[in-house]
Amino acid sequence: MNRLWFGFALAVALPLCSAAAQDDETARAGRWADLRQTLFGDRQVLNGDGKITLDAQDRALDAALVPVTIAVQNPADVKALYLVIDDNPAPVAAHVTYGPAGDSRLLKLRVRINDYTYMHAIEETTRGELYETHRFIKASGGCSAPAGSYDAAALADIGHMKIRPAEDSGAGASFAAQLLVRHPNFNGMQMDQVTRLYTPARFLKSVEIDHDGQTVLSLESDISLATDPAFTFAIKGAKKGKLSIKAQDSQNAVFEQSFDLDQLGS
Amino acid sequence: MTTGALATTRRRFLAGGLCLCCLPAARRAIASPGPFPTDEIAEGVHIRRGFDEDATTENEDAIANVGFIIGRDAVLVADPGGSLADGENLRATIKQKTDLPIKYVVMSHVHPDHIFGAGAFRRDEPIFVGHARLAEQLAQRGDYYAKGLAELLGAKRVGAPVAPTMEVREKAEINLGGRVIVASAHPAAHTMSDLSLLDKKTGVLLTADLVFVGRIPSLDGSLQGWLDELAKLKAIGAARIAPGHGPTAVEWPIGAAGLEQYLKVLERETQQAIASGKDIETAITTVAQSERGKWKLFDDYNGRNVAEAYKELEWR
Numbered sequence: 001m002n003r004l005w006f007g008f009a010l011a012v013a014l015p016l017c018s019a020a021a022q023d024d025e026t027a028r029a030g031r032w033a034d035l036r037q038t039l040f041g042d043r044q045v046l047n048g049d050g051k052i053t054l055d056a057q058d059r060a061l062d063a064a065l066v067p068v069t070i071a072v073q074n075p076a077d078v079k080a081l082y083l084v085i086d087d088n089p090a091p092v093a094a095h096v097t098y099g100p101a102g103d104s105r106l107l108k109l110r111v112r113i114n115d116y117t118y119m120h121a122i123e124e125t126t127r128g129e130l131y132e133t134h135r136f137i138k139a140s141g142g143c144s145a146p147a148g149s150y151d152a153a154a155l156a157d158i159g160h161m162k163i164r165p166a167e168d169s170g171a172g173a174s175f176a177a178q179l180l181v182r183h184p185n186f187n188g189m190q191m192d193q194v195t196r197l198y199t200p201a202r203f204l205k206s207v208e209i210d211h212d213g214q215t216v217l218s219l220e221s222d223i224s225l226a227t228d229p230a231f232t233f234a235i236k237g238a239k240k241g242k243l244s245i246k247a248q249d250s251q252n253a254v255f256e257q258s259f260d261l262d263q264l265g266s
Numbered sequence: 267m268t269t270g271a272l273a274t275t276r277r278r279f280l281a282g283g284l285c286l287c288c289l290p291a292a293r294r295a296i297a298s299p300g301p302f303p304t305d306e307i308a309e310g311v312h313i314r315r316g317f318d319e320d321a322t323t324e325n326e327d328a329i330a331n332v333g334f335i336i337g338r339d340a341v342l343v344a345d346p347g348g349s350l351a352d353g354e355n356l357r358a359t360i361k362q363k364t365d366l367p368i369k370y371v372v373m374s375h376v377h378p379d380h381i382f383g384a385g386a387f388r389r390d391e392p393i394f395v396g397h398a399r400l401a402e403q404l405a406q407r408g409d410y411y412a413k414g415l416a417e418l419l420g421a422k423r424v425g426a427p428v429a430p431t432m433e434v435r436e437k438a439e440i441n442l443g444g445r446v447i448v449a450s451a452h453p454a455a456h457t458m459s460d461l462s463l464l465d466k467k468t469g470v471l472l473t474a475d476l477v478f479v480g481r482i483p484s485l486d487g488s489l490q491g492w493l494d495e496l497a498k499l500k501a502i503g504a505a506r507i508a509p510g511h512g513p514t515a516v517e518w519p520i521g522a523a524g525l526e527q528y529l530k531v532l533e534r535e536t537q538q539a540i541a542s543g544k545d546i547e548t549a550i551t552t553v554a555q556s557e558r559g560k561w562k563l564f565d566d567y568n569g570r571n572v573a574e575a576y577k578e579l580e581w582r
Binding site: 057108146164165180227 | 402405406407410411414543544545546547548550569570573574577580581
């Protein structure tokens, strides 16, 4: 664009900017209204200020890996959490239901972002109320892309898991840990190196976490999770005993692994 | 102004909800149409220095070092530019220097700032040369890149990605008449599709983005792989190289020092962050901060590099 044209365009475009942005906001609000209806029907979704927070980069550094943190103020009241990425092809990135051994105060995930989008975190209380918070995420430019390449060698490791103590270890009544699962979480955009055909979507569909036989949480997910999904969550009680993980992917492959928490360290 | 024109103007200035007209436009580089200046870094090897910026409407994504090599019989383009507009300008630059046919267009890796100009050379019917994994990476990301660039430049000036017609798995020799260029395909390093060129006539190595100078490197392949490939490149007896970003030529291997230092700090501090239980969000804001003063665009890319390094190293 030459300087003259740019200056002219600037002059005429300025008054239009806010109108166009408003059109966009209207479309985004409509998208969320549709999603809300699909997920929750006619149930009221209340403002979650003071109940639930959602943290993420305002501008995604890497569209293929955006760390997201959800924190709730009254974990004892929380039955389930949802993370919804409005403009992703499969918007419900995670639906986490807590069991008796789960502490919902903290949930961290890594997701993909396909476009500029609103992200919503919703808590469902034990009384059935819904509280919502949201933020807007800009996709990154440069070399970032939501579909990364995945080395065939890494597929040999599929389903392999790791547990790490999380930095935030709570105030004694519970502790936080991070689960890593080796899985390409193919979203259907990856291509086979040899055949040059698109690899069908294959993603982690569910994860169930038990602590000494009591349910911590169960998670349902889809292609919005980044490659090699990672989850940080909190568990009630002291850091000992056995943590059992059972994960299943969309091709019904089941991956199971147990960890002795006494060996975990801090 | 008609309604249609109005709508176009609005679209042009609305990049996914972000009003470009509300951004500060001061002091940004402006690309102008037609031939641009190049440095002849060795006899017959011409390189244009890219702007040390991210893509903008004004710079037309002319942000990478791109150029061409003139042989006795033919011309080889070594990265066709960051957009169709940039590629057209590069082509005009070549036509100003020589009447020889453009027979090869080499695409050094998948990133848009290096290869979106390829379409400008289609009329020359060249052989489009790329790494054996370039087609796969382009199929995965090409449309996404094109969409992002189109928001800045408009689709017509962005062009479409071009798939390679000659794929290099290990090494290939390209003869320009009295001048042989060796193309080497690298394992995952800067990206998963890095191709470097060695001009046997002058001994100049065109590393593209396997080497960054002054402008922060971007990690999009493998940190360990990049360190390994850099060590091998340093052992090549080239006196000078043309990096993908920074000056058009630097002495070698001394010109690798800054990059090597950055990658090693990134590796060491990311490993430390993982070992001490720091999560990825914390690592993104704390790792490699001692390098900040040394690189342009540090704040735009360092966090992303840390995330890439972290997800690679946490599985070690």
